[in-house]
Amino acid sequence: MKILKGNAVVGQSGGPTAAINATLSGVIRGALAAKEEGIINTLYGMRNGIEGFLEERMIDLTERFRDGAELDILEQTPAAALGSCRKKMKSADADPDTYKRLLEIFKKYDIRYFFYIGGNDSMDTVAKLSEYARSNDYELRVVGVPKTIDNDLAATDHTPGFGSAAKYVATTLKEILRDVSVYTMKAVTIVEIMGRDAGWLTASAALPKLSGGLAPDLIYLPERTFDVEELIASIEKTFEDHPAVLVAVSEGIRMADGTYVGASGTKTDAFGHVQLSGAGKALEYIVKERLGCKVRSIELNLPQRAAGHLLSGCDIEESVKVGMGAVKVAAEGRTGVMMTIVRGDGDEYTSSVGCAEISRIANAVRGVPDEYINDESNGITEAGLRYLAPLIEGEVNVVYEHGLPKHIVL
Amino acid sequence: MKILKGNAVVGQSGGPTAAINATLSGVIRGALAAKEEGIINTLYGMRNGIEGFLEERMIDLTERFRDGAELDILEQTPAAALGSCRKKMKSADADPDTYKRLLEIFKKYDIRYFFYIGGNDSMDTVAKLSEYARSNDYELRVVGVPKTIDNDLAATDHTPGFGSAAKYVATTLKEILRDVSVYTMKAVTIVEIMGRDAGWLTASAALPKLSGGLAPDLIYLPERTFDVEELIASIEKTFEDHPAVLVAVSEGIRMADGTYVGASGTKTDAFGHVQLSGAGKALEYIVKERLGCKVRSIELNLPQRAAGHLLSGCDIEESVKVGMGAVKVAAEGRTGVMMTIVRGDGDEYTSSVGCAEISRIANAVRGVPDEYINDESNGITEAGLRYLAPLIEGEVNVVYEHGLPKHIVL
Numbered sequence: 071m072k073i074l075k076g077n078a079v080v081g082q083s084g085g086p087t088a089a090i091n092a093t094l095s096g097v098i099r100g101a102l103a104a105k106e107e108g109i110i111n112t113l114y115g116m117r118n119g120i121e122g123f124l125e126e127r128m129i130d131l132t133e134r135f136r137d138g139a140e141l142d143i144l145e146q147t148p149a150a151a152l153g154s155c156r157k158k159m160k161s162a163d164a165d166p167d168t169y170k171r172l173l174e175i176f177k178k179y180d181i182r183y184f185f186y187i188g189g190n191d192s193m194d195t196v197a198k199l200s201e202y203a204r205s206n207d208y209e210l211r212v213v214g215v216p217k218t219i220d221n222d223l224a225a226t227d228h229t230p231g232f233g234s235a236a237k238y239v240a241t242t243l244k245e246i247l248r249d250v251s252v253y254t255m256k257a258v259t260i261v262e263i264m265g266r267d268a269g270w271l272t273a274s275a276a277l278p279k280l281s282g283g284l285a286p287d288l289i290y291l292p293e294r295t296f297d298v299e300e301l302i303a304s305i306e307k308t309f310e311d312h313p314a315v316l317v318a319v320s321e322g323i324r325m326a327d328g329t330y331v332g333a334s335g336t337k338t339d340a341f342g343h344v345q346l347s348g349a350g351k352a353l354e355y356i357v358k359e360r361l362g363c364k365v366r367s368i369e370l371n372l373p374q375r376a377a378g379h380l381l382s383g384c385d386i387e388e389s390v391k392v393g394m395g396a397v398k399v400a401a402e403g404r405t406g407v408m409m410t411i412v413r414g415d416g417d418e419y420t421s422s423v424g425c426a427e428i429s430r431i432a433n434a435v436r437g438v439p440d441e442y443i444n445d446e447s448n449g450i451t452e453a454g455l456r457y458l459a460p461l462i463e464g465e466v467n468v469v470y471e472h473g474l475p476k477h478i479v480l
Numbered sequence: 481m482k483i484l485k486g487n488a489v490v491g492q493s494g495g496p497t498a499a500i501n502a503t504l505s506g507v508i509r510g511a512l513a514a515k516e517e518g519i520i521n522t523l524y525g526m527r528n529g530i531e532g533f534l535e536e537r538m539i540d541l542t543e544r545f546r547d548g549a550e551l552d553i554l555e556q557t558p559a560a561a562l563g564s565c566r567k568k569m570k571s572a573d574a575d576p577d578t579y580k581r582l583l584e585i586f587k588k589y590d591i592r593y594f595f596y597i598g599g600n601d602s603m604d605t606v607a608k609l610s611e612y613a614r615s616n617d618y619e620l621r622v623v624g625v626p627k628t629i630d631n632d633l634a635a636t637d638h639t640p641g642f643g644s645a646a647k648y649v650a651t652t653l654k655e656i657l658r659d660v661s662v663y664t665m666k667a668v669t670i671v672e673i674m675g676r677d678a679g680w681l682t683a684s685a686a687l688p689k690l691s692g693g694l695a696p697d698l699i700y701l702p703e704r705t706f707d708v709e710e711l712i713a714s715i716e717k718t719f720e721d722h723p724a725v726l727v728a729v730s731e732g733i734r735m736a737d738g739t740y741v742g743a744s745g746t747k748t749d750a751f752g753h754v755q756l757s758g759a760g761k762a763l764e765y766i767v768k769e770r771l772g773c774k775v776r777s778i779e780l781n782l783p784q785r786a787a788g789h790l791l792s793g794c795d796i797e798e799s800v801k802v803g804m805g806a807v808k809v810a811a812e813g814r815t816g817v818m819m820t821i822v823r824g825d826g827d828e829y830t831s832s833v834g835c836a837e838i839s840r841i842a843n844a845v846r847g848v849p850d851e852y853i854n855d856e857s858n859g860i861t862e863a864g865l866r867y868l869a870p871l872i873e874g875e876v877n878v879v880y881e882h883g884l885p886k887h888i889v890l
Contacts, residue, residue, distance in 0.1 A: 086659045118664055149658040156663070241789050241884055248559040248887060249496045249786040253566070254528055259782075281882040282889070371778045372669075376659040379651050380789055382883070462883035472691040473792065473872035474651055477658060479692070 072403065074209060076182030077112045078104075079128070082217075083119040083188035083195070084156065086149035087231030088238070088378045089389040090217045091478075093187050094151060095144045096393020097215070098135050103394075105132060109401050110183060115480065119155035119188075120195060124171060128179075129480060140478060145386055146468050147477040148378035159195045162202045169202050176203075176210060183211050183400050187393075189218040190435075193408050197428040200406035211400040214408040214428060215392055219375045221270035224434040225426040226410035228461055230392055231375075233385030236274035237462035238377040239263055242370060243275045243318065247284040250366075251314045257364040258305055258315045258357050261286075262350030264374055266322040268437045269293050271374070274458050275318035276450035287315050292322035293437045294447035296331055301353070302360050304448055319349050379475045383464020388421060395423035419460035482813065484619060486592030487522045488514075489538070492627075493529040493598035493605070494566065496559035497641030498648070498788045499799040500627045501888075503597050504561060505554045506803020507625070508545050513804075515542060519811050520593060525890065529565035529598075530605060534581060538589075539890060550888060555796055556878050557887040558788035569605045572612045579612050586613075586620060593621050593810050597803075599628040600845075603818050607838040610816035621810040624818040624838060625802055629785045632678035634844040635836040636820035638871055640802055641785075643795025646684035647872035648787040649673055652780060653685045653728065657694040660776075661724045667774040668715055668725045668767050671696075672742075672760030674784055676732040679703050679848045681784070684868050685728035686860035697725050702732035703847045704857035706741055711763070712770050714858055729759050789885045793874020798831060805833035829870035 080097045082090055094115075101113035115131045116123035129152070135141055144151060162169045175181070184199060186192050196214035203210035216223050219235035243261060250259045263272040269291025279285035287308045290296055301317070308315045323331045332349035350367035358365040392409040399407065407425040414420030442454030450458075469476045490507045492500055504525075511523035525541045526533035539562070545551055554561060572579045585591070594609060596602050606624035613620035626633050629645035653671060660669045673682040679701025689695035697718045700706055711727070718725045733741045742759035760777035768775040802819040809817065817835040824830030852864030860868075879886045 082662075086662055118662075121664070147658070148655050150662045153664070154662040237883060242783050242787075244884055244887070245558050245786040245788055246782050248557070248788075249782050252492075252496055252528075252560045252564040254531070254563070277882075278884060281884040281886070284889075366782075368781045368783075369779065372656050372659050372776075373652050373778075373783075376655040377652075378655055378658075459882065464883070465880055470875055472687075472869065473647060473874070474654055474688060474691040476691070477654065479694075 073109060074182050074211065075109060076180045077114065078110045078183035078185065079114040079116055079123065079181050080131070080185040081116040081119045081123060081187065082150035082152045082154050083186060083192040084154060085189070085375065086154065087217050087219050087375050088148040088234040088381055089231040089385050090149065090187055091147045091151045092145040092386045092389035093215050093217060093230055093393040095141045096390040097185050097396055098131050098141060099390065100394040100397025101132060102135070102138065104397055104401055114179065115152045118153040119157065120159065121155035121157050122153065123175065124168065126175060134480070143469060143476050144478045145390065146378050146381065146466060146475060148376040151478060151480045158191050159198050161198065172199070173206060173208060176208060182209060185213050185215060185396050187215045187217050189216070190223065193428055193431055196408065197406060200428070211403070211405040213396045213400045213404065215396045216408055219271060220265055220268050222268035222435045222437065223431060224436045225408065225431045227413040227421070228411055230385060230389035232270060233382035233461035234377070235271055235374050236277070236458060237382040238374050238380050239271055239274050239370065240277035240462060241380060243286055244278040244281070244284070246368065247278065247286070247316055250316065251284060254313060255364065256309055256313045257366070258317065258361070260317045260319060260350045260353050260357070260365065260367040262319055262321055262348050262367065262369045264370065265292065265320045267292060267435050269320045270438055272318055272320040273438055273442065273450050273454055274462070276455060277458060277462060280455060280459055286318045288317045288448045289450055290319045290323050290448060291438055291443060292320045292324060294443060295326050296323040297326070298356060300448065302357070305357065305361065319353065321349050323349050378477070379468055381466040381468070382462045383466055384461055386466050391423050399425050483519060484592050484621065485519060486590045487524065488520045488593035488595065489524040489526055489533065489591050490541070490595040491526040491529045491533060491597065492560035492562050492564050493596060493602040494564060495599070495785065496564065497627050497629050497785050498558040498644040498791055499641040499795050500559065500597055501557045501561045502555040502796045502799035503625050503627060503640055503803040505551045506800035507595050507806055508541050508551060509800065510804040510807025511542060512545070512548065514807055514811055524589065525562045528563040529567065530569065531565035531567050532563065533585065534578065536585060544890070553879060553886050553888045555800065556788050556791065556876060556885060558786040561888060561890045568601050569608050571608065582609070583616060583618060586618060592619060595623050595625060595806050597625040597627050599626070600633065603838055603841055606818065607816060610838070621813070621815040623806045623810045623814065625806045626818055629681060630675055630678050631680035632845045632847065633841060634846045635818065635841045637823040637831070638821055640795060640799035642680065643792035643871035644787070645681055645784050646687070646868060647792040648784050648790050649681055649684050649780065650687035650872060651790060653696055654688040654691070654694070656778065657688065657696070657726055660726065661694060664723060665774065666719055666723045667776070668727065668771070670727045670729060670760045670763050670767070670775065670777040672729055672731055672758050672777065672779045674780065675702065675730040677702060677845050677847070679730045682728055682730035683848055683852065683860050683864055684872070686865060687868055687872060690865060690869055696728045698727045698858045699860055700729045700733050700858060701848055701853060702730045702734060704853060705736050706733040707736070708766060710858065712767070715767065715771065729763065731759050733759050788887070789878055791876040791878070792872045793876055794871055796876050801833050809835050
C-alpha cells in the first residue's frame with residue numbers, strides 16, 4: 071500500500087439529517103488518527119459544500135477539534151454544521167472552468183483526500199471528481215459518505231441518518247396515537263411523512279406495533295398505487311373495532327393515473343394563488359366529505375429530519391463509524407467509492423462498514439421491497455418490521471444546557 | 481381537623497398534555513399514602529372523565545398500582561391514560577337529572593373525594609359539583625388539579641403541562657433553526673404554535689436565545705394586534721443581517737379588525753369546500769407574494785402537547801407534587817379549590833404547591849403580560865425569558881422499550 075501524504079477536505083451537501091454531523095465527527099476522528107500516523111496533516115471543512123470550497127471558504131477542523139473535545143456535542147447537533155448546498159455538478163466537458171478551478175484549489179492546499187457527505191447528487195459529485203482527478207493525473211482520493219433520511223441509496227443496507235429519523239417518526243406516531251385515542255368519538259388522523267419516491271420513513275410508522283399498545287391502522291407508501299376508495303373502505307372497517315383511526319401516508323403517494331395525491335387538491339386561495347396542499351391535507355378534505363366525521367391532518371415536516379434530541383443509538387454509532395471508515399479506506403488507496411453499511415447474517419443485529427464502487431450507486435433509487443408491504447398495500451409486514459426494528463434501537467444521552475440540547479456552531 | 485373516611489375518584493378532562501398522567505400519578509401516590517393512614521380506602525379512576533363516571537366506567541387505581549410499581553412509566557406516558565371528555569356541565573338548575581345521578585353514584589361507591597384534572601371547563605365542573613354536594617348535605621371534597629399547555633389559568637404562577645410543551649417547542653425551534661440555516665439563500669420559515677387566546681407557548685420559542693447559537697427572529701402573540709406590513713418590514717430588515725429568517729406565530733394572532741390571520745385565508749378547494757388554513761399557512765402565501773423568496777410554514781400540531789419523550793424535569797416534578805397536594809388538602813378538609821403552583825421569591829427558582837378558591841379562577845384567561853412582550857410587539861423581553869427559563873429546566877430519563885418510549889395502557 072502506497073502512503074499518500076497531504077491534506078484532506080470534508081464537505082456536507084443536500085438536505086440535513088440529525089446524523090450528518092455524527093458522520094462529520096467520524097471523519098474528524100479518522101483524520102486525527104491519520105494525523106498521528108503522519109498521513110493527513112490538516113483536515114479542512116468546506117463551508118456550504120462544494121459551493122463554498124470553490125470560494126475557498128474553509129475551516130481547519132484538525133485545529134478546531136485537536137484534542138477531540140466537543141466531538142460528542144457535534145454528534146448530537148442536527149443539520150450540516152459546515153453548512154450545505156444543493157449544487158449539482160455538471161460534467162467536466164460541460165463545465166471545464168469549475169473543474170479547473172477545483173484542481174487549482176486542490177494543488178494550492180495540497181489536498182489529497184476529498185470526503186463528501188451527502189445523498190444521491192453528492193455521490194454523483196464524488197464520481198465526477200474522482201474521474202476528473204484521475205484523467206488529469208492528480209492523485210486524489212475521493213470518498214462519498216452517504217446520508218439521507220430517505221434510506222433510498224443502493225448498495226448499502228441502510229443509510230446513516232435514516233435510523234434517527236425513523237425513531238423520531240415512530241416515537242411521534244406512538245405519542246400522537248395516545249393523544250387521539252383519549253376520546254370516545256369517531257375521528258380520523260392522517261399523518262404525512264417525508265419520502266417522495268421511497269416509503270422507508272413512512273414504513274417506520276409501523277414500529278410502535280412492536281412496543282405494545284397502539285399502532286397506526288393504515289400505512290400507505292409511494293411504492294404502491296394509492297386508491298382513495300380502498301382508504302375509505304378500510305377506515306370504515308377499522309371504525310368497527312375502535313373510534314380513533316390513524317393513517318400514515320408518504321408525501322409521495324400517487325394515484326393510478328400517476329398524479330400525486332398531494333397535488334390533486336390544488337386550489338386557488340383568497341389572493342388568487344394556486345395552493346399546493348400536501349397529501350395529508352388533500353386526504354383530510356376527502357375523508358371529511360366522504361365520512362362526515364372529525365378529520366385532522368398532521369405534516370411532520372422538518373422536525374423529522376432535524377430532531378437531534380431524539381437520536382437512534384444504532385444510527386449515531388454507525389454514522390460515526392462510516393465517517394472513520396471513509397478516512398481508513400482512502401488512506402488504503404480507494405477512490406471513487408461510497409461507504410456502505412453491511413448487515414450481518416444471524417438473528418441478532420450486527421453491522422459492519424464497507425465500501426462500494428460509486429458507479430454502482432449514483433442516481434439509483436432503492437424503494438421498499440414488495441415483501442415488506444402487505445397484500446392490501448396498506449400496511450407493513452413482519453419482514454419489514456424485522457428489517458426496521460434494530461435501526462431505531464438505543465438512545466443517545468444528549469447533553470442539555472439551559473434546558474435545551476447543546477449544539478455546536480462552527 | 482375532622483377525618484373524612486371513604487373512597488375517592490379521579491378523572492382527566494379536556495385536551496391532552498404530556499404531564500397530565502404525572503398529575504394522575506401524584507393523586508395515586510397521595511391516595512396510597514392516605515390509604516396507609518386509613519383515610520381513603522379505594523381510589524377509582526373514571527374512564528373518559530365525567531362522561532364515563534356517569535356510566536360507572538371505572539378502574540380501581542389503588543389495586544392497579546398497589547405497590548407503586550410502574551408509576552414512573554405512567555409519569556412518562558403522554559395524554560390522559562384514563563381517557564378524556566369534553567363535557568361542559570350545565571348548572572344543577574338547568575340539568576338536575578345529571579346532578580342527581582352523580583349523587584347516586586357518589587353514595588353507591590361511598591365516594592367522599594373527587595379529584596378532577598383539567599383546564600378551565602374542568603375547574604368549572606369542580607365549582608358546580610362542590611356547590612351541589614354542599615347544598616345537598618352530602619359531604620364531598622372536590623379538588624381541581626390544573627393542566628393545560630396554554631398556561632392561561634389564573635391564580636397559579638404556571639400550569640402543569642406547560643413546561644414540557646414549552647421545552648418541546650423551544651427544542652424543536654432550535655432544531656428547525658439549524659435545519660433552515662445550512663443554506664446561503666434567502667428563505668423565510670414560519671412556525672405556527674398552539675395558543676388560541678394566550679401566547680405563552682409561542683413565547684417559549686424565544687428560549688433558544690438563552691442557550692447560545694440561533695434564536696427565532698420574530699415572535700407574534702395573540703396578546704397584540706398583528707400587522708402584516710410590520711411583518712414584511714421586519715423580515716426585510718432581518719435579511720440585511722442573515723439569509724434564513726425564522727418567524728414564530730401563535731395560531732390565535734388577529735388583525736386590527738379582530739379577524740384571525742388563520743381564518744383570513746379561507747378559500748375553496750377543488751371539491752368546492754371552504755378550507756380553513758392556519759395562521760402559518762396564510763402568512764406563508766402572503767410573504768411569498770410580497771417578498772418572492774422561498775417561504776415554508778410548519779405547524780407544530782399535536783406533538784407539542786403529546787411529546788412524552790421530551791419532558792421538562794421541573795414540570796413533571798411539579799405535576800406529581802400538585803397531584804399529591806390535592807389529596808393532602810382534601811384530606812385536610814378543603815373543597816371547591818384548585819391546586820396552584822407558587823413561585824418563590826429570590827433569584828434562584830423555587831416553587832411550592834398551594835390552592836385557591838375555585839371562584840377566583842373559573843373561566844378567567846391569563847394572557848402574557850405587557851412587560852414580557854417587546855415594544856415592537858414582535859419579540860419577548862428579558863423579563864419574559866426570566867419567567868419562562870426555569871420551567872423547561874431538567875430532563876426526565878425516559879424508559880425505552882424496543883427503541884421507543886414505554887407507555888402505560890390502563
